[in-house]
Amino acid sequence: xxxxxxxxxxxxxxxxxxxxxxxxxxxxxxxxxxxxxxxxxxxxxxxxxxxxxxxxxxxxxxxxxxxxxxxxxxxxxxxxxxxxxxxxxxxxxxxxxxxxxxxxxxxxxxxxxxxxxxxxxxxxxxxxxxxxxxxxxxxxxxxxxxxxxxxxxxxxxxxxxxxxxxx
Amino acid sequence: xxxxxxxxxxxxxxxxxxxxxxxxxxxxxxxxxxxxxxxxxxxxxxxxxxxxxxxxxxxxxxxxxxxxxxxxxxxxxxxxxxxxxxxxxxxxxxxxxxxxxxxxxxxxxxxxxxxxxxxxxxxxxxxxxxxxxxxxxxxxxxxxxxxxxxxxxxxxxxxxxxxxxxxxxxxxxxxxxxxxxxxxxxxxxxxxxxxxxxxxxxxxxxxxxxxxxxxxxxxxxxxxxxxxxxxxxxxxxxxxxxxxxxxxxxxxxxxxxxxxxxxxxxxxxxxxxxxxxxxxxxxxxxxxxxxxxxxxxxxxxxxxxxxxxxxxxxxxxxxxxxxxxxxxxxxxxxxxxxxxxxxxxxxxxxxxxxxxxxxxxxxxxxxxxxxxxxxxxxxxxxxxxxxxxxxxxxxxxxxxxxxxxxxxxxxxxxxxxxxxxxxxxxxxxxxxxxxxxxxxxxxxxxxxxxxxxxxxxxxxxxxxxxxxxxxxxxxxxxxxxxxxxxxxxxxxxxxxxxxxxxx
Numbered sequence: 001x002x003x004x005x006x007x008x009x010x011x012x013x014x015x016x017x018x019x020x021x022x023x024x025x026x027x028x029x030x031x032x033x034x035x036x037x038x039x040x041x042x043x044x045x046x047x048x049x050x051x052x053x054x055x056x057x058x059x060x061x062x063x064x065x066x067x068x069x070x071x072x073x074x075x076x077x078x079x080x081x082x083x084x085x086x087x088x089x090x091x092x093x094x095x096x097x098x099x100x101x102x103x104x105x106x107x108x109x110x111x112x113x114x115x116x117x118x119x120x121x122x123x124x125x126x127x128x129x130x131x132x133x134x135x136x137x138x139x140x141x142x143x144x145x146x147x148x149x150x151x152x153x154x155x156x157x158x159x160x161x162x163x164x165x166x167x
Numbered sequence: 168x169x170x171x172x173x174x175x176x177x178x179x180x181x182x183x184x185x186x187x188x189x190x191x192x193x194x195x196x197x198x199x200x201x202x203x204x205x206x207x208x209x210x211x212x213x214x215x216x217x218x219x220x221x222x223x224x225x226x227x228x229x230x231x232x233x234x235x236x237x238x239x240x241x242x243x244x245x246x247x248x249x250x251x252x253x254x255x256x257x258x259x260x261x262x263x264x265x266x267x268x269x270x271x272x273x274x275x276x277x278x279x280x281x282x283x284x285x286x287x288x289x290x291x292x293x294x295x296x297x298x299x300x301x302x303x304x305x306x307x308x309x310x311x312x313x314x315x316x317x318x319x320x321x322x323x324x325x326x327x328x329x330x331x332x333x334x335x336x337x338x339x340x341x342x343x344x345x346x347x348x349x350x351x352x353x354x355x356x357x358x359x360x361x362x363x364x365x366x367x368x369x370x371x372x373x374x375x376x377x378x379x380x381x382x383x384x385x386x387x388x389x390x391x392x393x394x395x396x397x398x399x400x401x402x403x404x405x406x407x408x409x410x411x412x413x414x415x416x417x418x419x420x421x422x423x424x425x426x427x428x429x430x431x432x433x434x435x436x437x438x439x440x441x442x443x444x445x446x447x448x449x450x451x452x453x454x455x456x457x458x459x460x461x462x463x464x465x466x467x468x469x470x471x472x473x474x475x476x477x478x479x480x481x482x483x484x485x486x487x488x489x490x491x492x493x494x495x496x497x498x499x500x501x502x503x504x505x506x507x508x509x510x511x512x513x514x515x516x517x518x519x520x521x522x523x524x525x526x527x528x529x530x531x532x533x534x535x536x537x538x539x540x541x542x543x544x545x546x547x548x549x550x551x552x553x554x555x556x557x558x559x560x561x562x563x564x565x566x567x568x569x570x571x572x573x574x575x576x577x578x579x580x581x582x583x584x585x586x587x588x589x590x591x592x593x594x595x596x597x598x599x600x601x602x603x604x605x606x607x608x609x610x611x612x613x614x615x616x617x618x619x620x621x622x623x624x625x626x627x628x629x630x631x632x633x634x635x636x637x638x639x640x641x642x643x644x645x646x647x648x649x650x651x652x653x654x655x656x657x658x659x660x661x662x663x664x665x666x667x668x669x670x
């Protein structure tokens with residue numbers, strides 16, 4: 001995908017988001033009472049309209065005038081992604097699944113069971129590591145290390161499971 | 168003088184020195200782990216102080232506060248994930264320095280300038296507590312709104328290649344923070360009836376998602392698609408910054424310390440605003456503004472000096488008026504009151520000894536932080552020896568713990584994942600994500616102060632142009648936007664001129 005095509009796709013999707021956002025804000029949030037009460041609706045509504053306006057500006061700039069803003073994600077951002085590949089999108093989806101599954105397992109099985117499952121899955125399935133020393137070291141080290149340090153030493157509550165509870 | 172000597176004696180007991188050191192260590196640990204803030208550390212440390220004497224007890228709390236403020240820079244520089252919102256601006260140049268193999272110089276500089284900013288603000292506090300507290304308290308909602316608007320104008324300097332994309336990013340950040348229960352009217356906004364959505368998006372959860380999740384995705388993607396490219400983040404060197412380097416940045420440190428102390432003295436502002444304003448100031452007045460974002464040491468010096476100068480600034484309204492500027496100082500206030508020290512105008516008459524003891528404790532806390540961090544740098548940089556994908560696995564677990572522990576809610580882990588994936592998509596479309604953080608940090612204050620000001624004036628907008636302070640901040644915001652527009656225009660014109668010259 002070229003930079004121009006990316007910008008068109010970005011502005012159209014954010015334009016749709018701003019339209020839905022503004023509509024939902026108007027539909028669900030009440031206005032103020034007057035006499036200086038700006039009300040809870042004003043800011044989100046104005047922000048939705050501003051976002052829409054900016055997206056239209058980006059669209060005009062890219063699509064009609066044929067200008068593409070400089071191709072850099074911005075100063076100091078997390079590694080600007082050089083090229084989007086199917087592996088990158090695949091990895092993104094897999095990480096999203098892993099985080100969601102970890103949240104679910106944490107609630108049901110607790111920290112001490114959910115964490116080794118997550119680490120094992122990531123190392124063996126996602127990263128395809130085959131060194132059993134590394135896999136065991138990471139899985140047990142991270143789980144027990146975090147449990148001892150956070151829960152036992154610092155007294156921070158780590159989740160207990162609703163199905164099992166061995167913490 | 169006699170009272171001061173007594174206070175010095177009470178602050179220099181082994182018990183007091185050890186408790187300040189313990190506080191600094193706890194603060195450093197909590198500050199350096201994304202999601203675990205020094206506010207949490209202070210809440211955990213408060214019960215420990217119940218049985219202690221006043222000076223060691225307050226020393227423990229102040230040590231935790233100062234250690235936490237400084238510790239945020241460790242993960243910001245090493246991993247590109249700020250430990251606290253105040254360290255978000257440090258990522259911009261601190262992490263690129265790590266990639267260039269200069270992690271230890273960045274870390275060393277960060278801790279030294281932090282100590283400078285903190286001690287500078289303490290001196291300002293001692294000398295001018297009366298005057299500064301009077302000026303700071305005169306800031307009403309309109310003045311704070313104007314200050315925050317000025318802070319938002321720094322988005323222009325963080326846009327990278329495209330001003331429009333930077334503004335889109337900032338608008339997204341502001342929008343995210345309107346989700347949840349409206350703090351003024353108590354109305355639900357964009358919650359879709361979900362109990363979890365009612366508490367809104369937590370700033371720390373969003374920050375972890377924005378910075379950590381894209382790092383994790385990228386590390387895993389590189390390992391699976393290009394195993395030969397998967398390697399350590401950078402070369403590891405354990406060098407400290409030279410005196411010459413610090414000397415060259417002395418003027419910048421002084422300016423950022425003044426900025427941080429002033430902003431810290433205004434209740435409801437805080438380290439994040441100070442550090443972004445200082446970063447923008449450093450970039451604007453630098454001889455090499457184009458090198459910002461690529462590992463310029465000034466980009467570490469400015470935010471770290473300013474956010475630590477905030478610590479002294481926040482103590483001004485706390486001690487002289489009993490007004491805490493942020494949740495962390497509210498816990499310090501609770502600690503003071505538990506030990507029978509009631510801040511306010513009579514504090515210096517009734518508890519002069521304890522107040523002088525606190526001043527000594529702040530200096531000791533910074534000495535502890537300096538010692539612990541300088542010793543720790545040799546240890547911290549070894550994190551970079553770990554292969555990137557294994558580091559990402561550890562970061563994934565630590566960030567999930569951090570997100571969960573903020574409110575003991577699994578929903579925050581889901582929110583972290585969703586925001587992180589959205590951030591990755593935005594970065595792949597070359598949208599800068601730093602303005603999102605700025606929008607999220609400043610958004611709630613911007614809205615609340617604007618609405619409060621309008622309520623106070625019964626809807627009359629005159630409140631925004633009748634105060635000289637407001638007009639000054641509005642003018643500064645316009646100046647920043649104007650300067651950015653001019654520099655963009657010049658940058659666009661330059662290639663055209665070069666083409667003509669070539670022809």
